Amino acid sequence: MLNAKVDAKKGSLVTELPAWEALKEHVADIEKTHLRDLLHDEARCMALIKESEGIYCDFTRQRVTQRTLELLYELADQADLRGKINAMFNGEHINSTEDRAVLHIATRAHRNQKIMVDGRDVVPDVWEVLDKIKAFTDKVRNGEWLGVTGKPLKSVVAIGIGGSFLGPLFVHTALRTEPNAMRESRDRTLRFLANVDPIDVARALDGLDPEETLVVVISKTFTTAETMLNARTVRSWLIERLGRLLSVLTDASLPALPPAGQEAVAKHMVAVSTNLKLVKEFGIDPENAFGFWDWVGGRYSVCSAVGILPLALQYGFDIMQEFLAGANNMDEHFKNQSYQDNLPVLIGLLSIWNVSFLGFGAKAILPYCQALSKLAPHIQQVDMESNGKGVDINGARLPFQTGEIDFGEPGTNGQHSFYQLIHQGRVIPCEFIGIVRSQQSVYLKGEVVSNHDELMCNFFAQADALAYGKTPEQLRSDNVPDYLIPHRVFTGNRPSMSIMLPSCSAYTVGQLLAMYEHRIAVQGFIWNINSFDQWGVELGKVLASKVRTVMNSARTRDRKVLPQDGFNYSTTRMINKYLEGKTQVLYPEGHDVFPIDLLRGSSH
Numbered sequence: 001m002l003n004a005k006v007d008a009k010k011g012s013l014v015t016e017l018p019a020w021e022a023l024k025e026h027v028a029d030i031e032k033t034h035l036r037d038l039l040h041d042e043a044r045c046m047a048l049i050k051e052s053e054g055i056y057c058d059f060t061r062q063r064v065t066q067r068t069l070e071l072l073y074e075l076a077d078q079a080d081l082r083g084k085i086n087a088m089f090n091g092e093h094i095n096s097t098e099d100r101a102v103l104h105i106a107t108r109a110h111r112n113q114k115i116m117v118d119g120r121d122v123v124p125d126v127w128e129v130l131d132k133i134k135a136f137t138d139k140v141r142n143g144e145w146l147g148v149t150g151k152p153l154k155s156v157v158a159i160g161i162g163g164s165f166l167g168p169l170f171v172h173t174a175l176r177t178e179p180n181a182m183r184e185s186r187d188r189t190l191r192f193l194a195n196v197d198p199i200d201v202a203r204a205l206d207g208l209d210p211e212e213t214l215v216v217v218i219s220k221t222f223t224t225a226e227t228m229l230n231a232r233t234v235r236s237w238l239i240e241r242l243g244r245l246l247s248v249l250t251d252a253s254l255p256a257l258p259p260a261g262q263e264a265v266a267k268h269m270v271a272v273s274t275n276l277k278l279v280k281e282f283g284i285d286p287e288n289a290f291g292f293w294d295w296v297g298g299r300y301s302v303c304s305a306v307g308i309l310p311l312a313l314q315y316g317f318d319i320m321q322e323f324l325a326g327a328n329n330m331d332e333h334f335k336n337q338s339y340q341d342n343l344p345v346l347i348g349l350l351s352i353w354n355v356s357f358l359g360f361g362a363k364a365i366l367p368y369c370q371a372l373s374k375l376a377p378h379i380q381q382v383d384m385e386s387n388g389k390g391v392d393i394n395g396a397r398l399p400f401q402t403g404e405i406d407f408g409e410p411g412t413n414g415q416h417s418f419y420q421l422i423h424q425g426r427v428i429p430c431e432f433i434g435i436v437r438s439q440q441s442v443y444l445k446g447e448v449v450s451n452h453d454e455l456m457c458n459f460f461a462q463a464d465a466l467a468y469g470k471t472p473e474q475l476r477s478d479n480v481p482d483y484l485i486p487h488r489v490f491t492g493n494r495p496s497m498s499i500m501l502p503s504c505s506a507y508t509v510g511q512l513l514a515m516y517e518h519r520i521a522v523q524g525f526i527w528n529i530n531s532f533d534q535w536g537v538e539l540g541k542v543l544a545s546k547v548r549t550v551m552n553s554a555r556t557r558d559r560k561v562l563p564q565d566g567f568n569y570s571t572t573r574m575i576n577k578y579l580e581g582k583t584q585v586l587y588p589e590g591h592d593v594f595p596i597d598l599l600r601g602s603s604h
């Protein structure tokens, strides 16, 4: 049963479990150690190197001993981690505040798996959508599906934000330099439009030929303000540029489009959503809509049509199937392996240790692979939206902080930026991710070390620099002058983990994604929070909507925002300052929303 062990003492917090107490006491033992010494304990090191599913994980530079791990396993047992993992895989409504199952694992299930939600096997539903994606993307890619003027659709603009953007962008960035994916995407373009900022609209559309452009509107709810406004703007661009100018439509509940517009939309716009009713109201033919389900959280939706549709348009369905197979492999690993060999469980428990016991509230995600440059922004959403909570699953306010502050950049770029702080300032556990065989290998004639070797030399070096540091004695023996010694000391003892993947392929990217998703779930299960809701994003949205109403009313009446409009002094003044300073730029008819073309003198 869900939360059995913690619920057995309903109202009790994870901090009251005996293992939590034991871990707290154990901190003093660890504080007496230095990684410099721990790294010379062979038995300890062997116990902390894990290789599974082709992924090599070295946890030796975590500030732990075998005893720490034993205590963390005890904590996992007492917090009923296994029971909670099973509840997730069994389709129980573990997202209790929204009364939903949490089953992103079903979106990458094999055809022959069976996954039940509320008495229904959902795998056939998943595959119905995947088959539809394959049929549609094949048609677009082989030119069977043409635009309204008879041209093949070679460019795709994916409109979506948050989970409907960051995961697909991460995978796209990971694949665009992968040789197989490159072969499959020759002559094709995939762009993303997330921000409601008109600059992002201009960038996304810049240089695209609407006759060859397919727009995919991605929104789980189909109500997200930014996405819906962007979708209307781009729809207007399509209709206008395809010679069927309609006035810019600003209302989601549209009147029926005139036939010419409908034709353009029918051929050039498709949607991904759980809300097929609103998709239809927007004017997109339900035939051209790809569904998913409320048991797929937005930030966990990259393996649903949210990611697979745009990415299969770009790279073909077969490559996306490899990606799904990689994620499925990690799901099975997570479900079946014992704690001792379970990568997401180990990584999640080590994070609990770092955050809740050693007090390190942030972590850096540092892939030594440019193709993984969008991993950190994606994980930022998955982790911080999932685990940044203030109460436990029963609603009790937590006496400790959950979640982690995630940030990161690919190495070596980060080394020339924020690593100073990591080496001599705050202690921030680092996650180094390296690749054995690079997607691209460049050997310069006469050079023994390739670009990729050079990159990986840094990957190996940084972890030891953090762990060992440099002592005053070492500096003295290097003849460093006394006055510089304090500045050049590295205290070391800074934890990191090193993860090596054999390659950066669709399959391993799927594994990596699922490994991070599950480690986040592990942390939430231990802290006993609901990692699958996101009430914290609501308040800002509601207030923005109030500002929108007041601003519209002030504009239409040509007046200032007044104190009686209900904002405080500061906000009232700021909005008025904005309204006063804003010059309303009017563009010639037919160019009212796309100034970038005017700047370029485009004749479209």
Ligand SMILES: O=P(O)(O)OC[C@H]1O[C@H](O)[C@H](O)[C@@H](O)[C@@H]1O
Pocket (backbone or CB within 6 Å): 161, 162, 163, 164, 218, 219, 220, 221, 222, 223, 224, 227, 298, 299, 385, 534, 537
């Ligand atoms: O996919 P949508 O319904 O448009 O939602 C897009 C995003 O909106 C919200 O702000 C949520 O916090 C995110 O979790 C979600 O991914």
